[in-house]
Amino acid sequence: MRIIALVGLMGSGKSQVGQALARRLGWTFADTDAEIEARDGRSIPAIFRESGEADFRAVERAVVRGITKRRRMVVATGGGAVLSAASRRLLYEAGPVFYLRVPVEVLAGRLGADPGRPLLGDDSYAALERLSAERETLYADRTIPVDAAAPVDRIVDEILGYLADARRRVRVDLGPRTYEVRVGIGALALLGVDLHGLGARGRVAVVTHRALARRFGEDVTAALEAAGFAPHVMAVPMGERAKSLQQAGRLYDALAEAGLARIDTVAALGGGVVGDLAGFVAGTYMRGVRLVHLPTTLLAQIDSSIGGKAAVNHPRAKNLIGVFHQPALVVADVETLRSLPPRERQAGLAEAVKYAMVLDAELFGVLEGQENAAARRWSAQQAEEIVFRCASLKARVVETDEFEEGPREVLNYGHTVGHAIEAALAGRYVHGEAVAIGIRVEGQVAVRLGLLASEEARRQDALLARLGLPVSLPPGPAGPLLDAMRLDKKRRDGRIRCTLPEGIGRARLGVEVSETLLGEVIHACQESS
Numbered sequence: 001m002r003i004i005a006l007v008g009l010m011g012s013g014k015s016q017v018g019q020a021l022a023r024r025l026g027w028t029f030a031d032t033d034a035e036i037e038a039r040d041g042r043s044i045p046a047i048f049r050e051s052g053e054a055d056f057r058a059v060e061r062a063v064v065r066g067i068t069k070r071r072r073m074v075v076a077t078g079g080g081a082v083l084s085a086a087s088r089r090l091l092y093e094a095g096p097v098f099y100l101r102v103p104v105e106v107l108a109g110r111l112g113a114d115p116g117r118p119l120l121g122d123d124s125y126a127a128l129e130r131l132s133a134e135r136e137t138l139y140a141d142r143t144i145p146v147d148a149a150a151p152v153d154r155i156v157d158e159i160l161g162y163l164a165d166a167r168r169r170v171r172v173d174l175g176p177r178t179y180e181v182r183v184g185i186g187a188l189a190l191l192g193v194d195l196h197g198l199g200a201r202g203r204v205a206v207v208t209h210r211a212l213a214r215r216f217g218e219d220v221t222a223a224l225e226a227a228g229f230a231p232h233v234m235a236v237p238m239g240e241r242a243k244s245l246q247q248a249g250r251l252y253d254a255l256a257e258a259g260l261a262r263i264d265t266v267a268a269l270g271g272g273v274v275g276d277l278a279g280f281v282a283g284t285y286m287r288g289v290r291l292v293h294l295p296t297t298l299l300a301q302i303d304s305s306i307g308g309k310a311a312v313n314h315p316r317a318k319n320l321i322g323v324f325h326q327p328a329l330v331v332a333d334v335e336t337l338r339s340l341p342p343r344e345r346q347a348g349l350a351e352a353v354k355y356a357m358v359l360d361a362e363l364f365g366v367l368e369g370q371e372n373a374a375a376r377r378w379s380a381q382q383a384e385e386i387v388f389r390c391a392s393l394k395a396r397v398v399e400t401d402e403f404e405e406g407p408r409e410v411l412n413y414g415h416t417v418g419h420a421i422e423a424a425l426a427g428r429y430v431h432g433e434a435v436a437i438g439i440r441v442e443g444q445v446a447v448r449l450g451l452l453a454s455e456e457a458r459r460q461d462a463l464l465a466r467l468g469l470p471v472s473l474p475p476g477p478a479g480p481l482l483d484a485m486r487l488d489k490k491r492r493d494g495r496i497r498c499t500l501p502e503g504i505g506r507a508r509l510g511v512e513v514s515e516t517l518l519g520e521v522i523h524a525c526q527e528s529s
């Protein structure tokens, strides 16, 4: 969603509604007629008189093309802009198009005899009726109709309501801590409206990386400011090392400096690192302030932003110091994923394969069907489908086990081995890659234990490989990996346990696995074999 366009007959209120809508979103406003006049140097009636309608439409098309390349802009189109199929297509591709419908009687009353309207002539009522009849089907084509006889504020509310409802919603039902994950293309544009809806007000500390602040910071701060919030952007360093008590300390300083109080909000704009750090700080500062996750990596959108786990690392162990602090809202704008490096996207897809294997055979089919999931051509619509499905699965699991006392273990598939790979081969793989290899290894364990059919394991491994994920370990002794598994903080009584699939879409939790079997399978999953 780069722009929002308004179409409709002259007098339908496109400029007024457009300006008011832009103000509510913190976007800019443009009017194609005004841009045409600026570009041509003559007034619209003069262009019509001197050059004719065909010339005017040509300039109009060029202006529409230029405008649809911009971002965060509400565009009021001239009444005839939709006559051109090319202009219509450009508008639809750039974002939602709202059709402001007003009965001809109302229009005629609003316009009277306006000398600035070259198409109206003397009998404005008859002219409007003719235009309306001619254009109705064009205006209605792929647009969202809005009753524009209503007052401007009501029309704007209706448009905002439509945009809010167009996002997919996942409810995470946790009693008094219930919240929603709002997934969609351009979902962040409504952040201010969303927060307002939660009854929030005051300051919002936006915790993010500097690079992400450059990319998305203005989208977020403008949306917040437009809804009356005072945003403070706080940049933290990139990488796992940012998840430290030292960085948390610096954030506490910054929050105190900005005067953040109990009623205020912390927003985490970024991947799992920002989410964990900001979540930890939000959960502890003043014994907990409102937290909003604005995840920008696939992993964060489908996993880390949902469930309320937040932690920083300790020199002795990852995620050793943490809290459970549920967000009040998660906004997963899949458009942010466009700029995500392919490797990071693939890492997220490994978690999606995990969800599919242990919980959802249908998701497995969807992933298999998205042939270009690992490629540049992965569309925002495809991403939305995956994010929505995975977020829903995570939500269901979290609902059954908010504090990770048992059932949440289902999400550990691939992670017993994956964490060991991360520990023993530090720095070689990002988390999702280690999990992908872990999934292959643990899948083989499941096959050896007679839980998973080898054909199903083959399909799983083929999917991982097609998503561009590693599925083999480098050659070497299994010892360091087994040592790491023995030390894993999730082990009980020194035995290694795994969540294993019993077919695609079903899992068995806490399966004890012998080191001998693991050693054999690890060797079988090495590159040379």
Ligand SMILES: NC(=O)c1ccc[n+]([C@@H]2O[C@H](COP(=O)([O-])OP(=O)(O)OC[C@H]3O[C@@H](n4cnc5c(N)ncnc54)[C@H](O)[C@@H]3O)[C@@H](O)[C@H]2O)c1
Pocket (backbone or CB within 6 Å): 209, 211, 212, 238, 239, 240, 243, 270, 271, 272, 273, 274, 276, 296, 297, 298, 299, 300, 303, 304, 305, 306, 307, 308, 309, 310, 311, 319, 336, 337, 338, 339, 340, 341, 344, 347, 431
């Ligand atoms: N709390 C939980 O439940 C939970 C669950 C899983 C993982 N985690 C944690 O999440 C962390 C990993 O998260 P991650 O994989 O998102 O990594 P990350 O947060 O480090 O992000 C990966 C990289 O992508 C960049 N980036 C983020 N969004 C971008 C965008 N839209 N465009 C371009 N670049 C972008 C980041 O700046 C970073 O360099 C780990 O610390 C892990 O422990 C937490």
Ligand SMILES: [Zn+2]
Pocket (backbone or CB within 6 Å): 351, 415, 431, 435
């Ligand atoms: Zn994981």
